[in-house]
Amino acid sequence: MAGLNERKQKILHAVVTDYIQTAEPVGSRTISRHYKIALSAATIRNEMADLEELGYLMQPHTSAGRIPSQQGYRFYVDALMDATSLTQEEEEYLARLFTQLEKMREIDQIVQHTARALSVITRYTSLVLAPQIKQSAFKQMRLIPMDNDKALVVLITDTGYIRNKVIEMPKALNQQEIDLVVAYLNKELSGQTIASLTSERLRKLRSDLYYHTDILNVLLNMLELCAQKPENRVYLGGASNILNQPEFKDVEKLKHLLTLFEEDERLTMVLENVTEGLSIRIGTENVLAEMKDCSLITASYHLHGRPIGTIGVLGPTRMEYARVKTIIEEISSRLNKLIGTL
Amino acid sequence: MAGLNERKQKILHAVVTDYIQTAEPVGSRTISRHYKIALSAATIRNEMADLEELGYLMQPHTSAGRIPSQQGYRFYVDALMDATSLTQEEEEYLARLFTQLEKMREIDQIVQHTARALSVITRYTSLVLAPQIKQSAFKQMRLIPMDNDKALVVLITDTGYIRNKVIEMPKALNQQEIDLVVAYLNKELSGQTIASLTSERLRKLRSDLYYHTDILNVLLNMLELCAQKPENRVYLGGASNILNQPEFKDVEKLKHLLTLFEEDERLTMVLENVTEGLSIRIGTENVLAEMKDCSLITASYHLHGRPIGTIGVLGPTRMEYARVKTIIEEISSRLNKLIGTL
DNA sequence: TTTAGCACTCACTTGAGGAGAGTGCTAAAA
DNA sequence: TTTTAGCACTCTCCTCAAGTGAGTGCTAAA
Structure with missing residues (x-):
């Protein structure tokens, strides 16, 4: 070879x-x-x-x-491939972008803006996987009563990812009881990753607080759901950029890709299937048949050394590998720094 | 004529x-x-x-x-145009859809799923405008401390729309002070639409609670921001469906539309510009030049008689008006019923 | 007022011819 | 032995002309 x-x-x-x-x-x-x-x-x-x-x-x-x-x-x-460096324009664009991103305190917003910027600067389509709640660690939980029978659960994780869920409240619970249960959970679960909250582990908590089972059940069910259900938290940017590529002037080929772009589950899979750090997948090295004429360059981003998400650029196999690689490396390194300060 | x-x-x-x-x-x-x-x-x-x-x-x-x-x-x-009725298939699809939607308690999720379903059932592209926070009414607000210097503000509105924002906390504020201010705001603002919270009105609140200006300022600034900044809360479904239309086999035409699909602000504008109730905009009746070969059928949905959002279907001018009209009417009527129960 | 007949128009298809870019092979040059 | 020049050959793409067919507009008869 x-x-x-x-x-x-x-x-x-x-x-x-x-x-x-x-x-x-x-x-x-x-x-x-x-x-x-x-x-x-x-x-x-x-x-x-x-x-x-x-x-x-x-x-x-x-x-x-x-x-x-x-x-x-x-x-x-x-x-x-020759190593390239950012052009001055790109440099300036990124500087501007990150001063903006620094003002945002929520990971979701940051990630969305990153996806958009990544597509603008590379002129390809960008894919970004936001932190999965599963891989985040429990920080705290709050319960806000809304009506008689409804309440809002707010779950805050260490990745800055905040999740709301409206739940049906079992009736006849006073605020004191609720506070007690919530305080207990906050103390007990703090720092644990959501994924580790298996039915197994939750059962133990249930028995510890058996006299508050109603409300406890509701909260634990929600956590269990978070731990199990795969979330589709993938953002797409610059999908229309593929139209600039002559290899996709054929509408049939386009259709396959655009249809794929609407299937969040499968996109998530693609981004999850990628090796940590920088990865370049060319043509059929990608698992999905729709991407056999595409290349995907990705980099993972981290919090406390733990990979929590992926950013990537999708283009034709005839992609400007060197340029895109440089950009992705730069953006992911800056993103890592930024996330560290959250 | x-x-x-x-x-x-x-x-x-x-x-x-x-x-x-x-x-x-x-x-x-x-x-x-x-x-x-x-x-x-x-x-x-x-x-x-x-x-x-x-x-x-x-x-x-x-x-x-x-x-x-x-x-x-x-x-x-x-x-x-002949009046049509739903096919049995469509009927069943909608029945299934709405039993699913009924389980969701959050308007955002409901609206997203509606967008997707609308595109599946019509086989066109769907556009859905979620309730704008501006038009919602204040229900309650909570402040959850996160770290020393950060806190999460949770704003709950009557449309079931929940908004989080992480804010920097002025230091040296004890929980008691915060509780006081939040309680005051909850009492004072309950039922008011967010849009009505002009700088003018907020100034009055500021002077009422002048001895808590630090935390009050932060919260009021957030509300003011919500009242002013137009939010882009538009969901798109089935964008790839336009590829099935022979009028868009030309890649250039496609590019214009797909690019438009990525500009949330302009899509929002299109949907906001539509008349209440059912509206059919044909070709150049749409304001955007990109849509001169398209027709847009929309219906607004309501809460307490107040229009809070729009659902719509975008297709070529050669669209199946009768069929789509029937579907939109049906979905928006069901959606209205559903929202009423939230 | 409606219809049959007919000449005409225009897009689309097909096939032939020519141009152009690039190849592989061979034989000469280095 | 390696490199190069020369040349015949291949294949795509473009253009052009002829033929086909769907559909029209007009006219004259029913």
Whole structure:
């Protein structure tokens, strides 16, 4: 696999970068002209024929130039890609963005704005997975009576994620009883991750406070629900950007992707399935068939060293990997810093 | 304008319904064959020429059939359209939907699910405007301390809309003071619409409680913000459905719409600009240029007789007006009933 | 007033021809 | 042995012309 001499690597690099720019098959002449490789077109042709045989390039038809195969992109991403840095414009945009984000105190809002910004700056579609309540830790819980028979439960977690739920109140409970139960739960559960609140563990609490079972039941049920039910907390930005990509000028291809964009559960799955840290998934390396012509670059973000969510950029396999990678790294690092201060 | 004899109306009706079904220009032969109008194609041709001159029909080119003009659709919607009723399938789908919705206690969730369902059942794109906090009435407010310097304000309104905001806490405030201020606000503001909380009115409260200005200021600022800042609370469903419409097989046209779909502020504007009750906006009757080839059918929903939001369906001007109208009427009426019980 | 007949229009399809970009192969040059 | 120039070849894409078919407008007869 690694048996590519330097010349082949240079040529592969030229093909990939040119194709990323132009979206047109790259011919041997183009390379010998534009890419300061001191070789004639004929020699390059021979090398390209080799690269094709080795699986790094493909030819749409006999008399066309070459385009990178998935394996070609993979090699480019792993070994060939130049490190880039942010342009001044991008730098300024991010500076402005983060001074705005710093004013927001809620993770949800921050994450939503990040998704939008990510798509604006990359000009691709962005996907952002907000912290799942499951992975958050219990901080405190409050119960606010609304009417006779309804109350609002507010659950605050350490990730700054706040969840409301209106519940039916069992009747004939006085405020004192409620306060007691809530105080007990706050003391008992503080710092525990929501996911750890299994039916098992909750049962124990139930028996501890058996004389308040009515209200306790309602609250514990809510927690149990939070721990079990997967939440779809994925935000999409710049979906219309895919229309700028020539590979999606075909309406049928578009339909598959746009339909996918409306299926929050599956998007969540994609983002959860990604390895921690920075990840680049090319073409069929993505599990979903709809994404076989797409690449997804993601980075996880963390709180107290624990990964709590993912930001990602989705584009055609012909994506500007280097640029997007730089941007994602920068944004996720800034995001981590910001979350730390919440 | 109204000078259409019965025969012309019959023919116009035939053209519109046929075109809605097929998306192809309708010829005179098709009408005389399929629509039980006991006239020859030639006669119908003459009438169609008249209808064109009167502005109800258009011809894409000389030797093609006719398609309805915007004015043609308008006449159809106002005078010609047959009343339809729900199919059994639709009926069952709605029954299932609303038994689900009844279990939800929060307006936001209800509205989101309604948007999705509306797009599924109509097979068009749906737009739903959730209650604006401005138009809601103050019910109660709570302040939950989080850390030393932060607190969570929970604002509950009569529309079941709950708003959280994390605020910076002025230091050196004891719980007692806070409770006092919150209790005062709850008493003073109960039942008032948020929009009525102008700077003017709030100033009075400020002077009433001048000895607690720190915490009071923070809370009042939050309320003022809610009263002023327009919120974008619009939900979109089934955006990918527009891809099934032949009129949007052109990627350029699509781009305009999809880009619009990402601009929440402008979508909100569209839905706010609509008349109360049922409204049908055809083509350029919509203010936004992007929607000049679309029609929008909307209905407002109410609480205590006050309109608090809008549900709508967006499709091509060649939309199945009758079917969609029936569905929207049904859903909004059921939604109204449901909201009343919250 | 309605209808049959007919010439006419115009989009759409098909196929042929030519241009252009790029290839693979061969033989000469380095 | 490696590189390069030359050349025939392949395949897409564009254009153009001819043919097809759906539908029209007009005219004259019913």
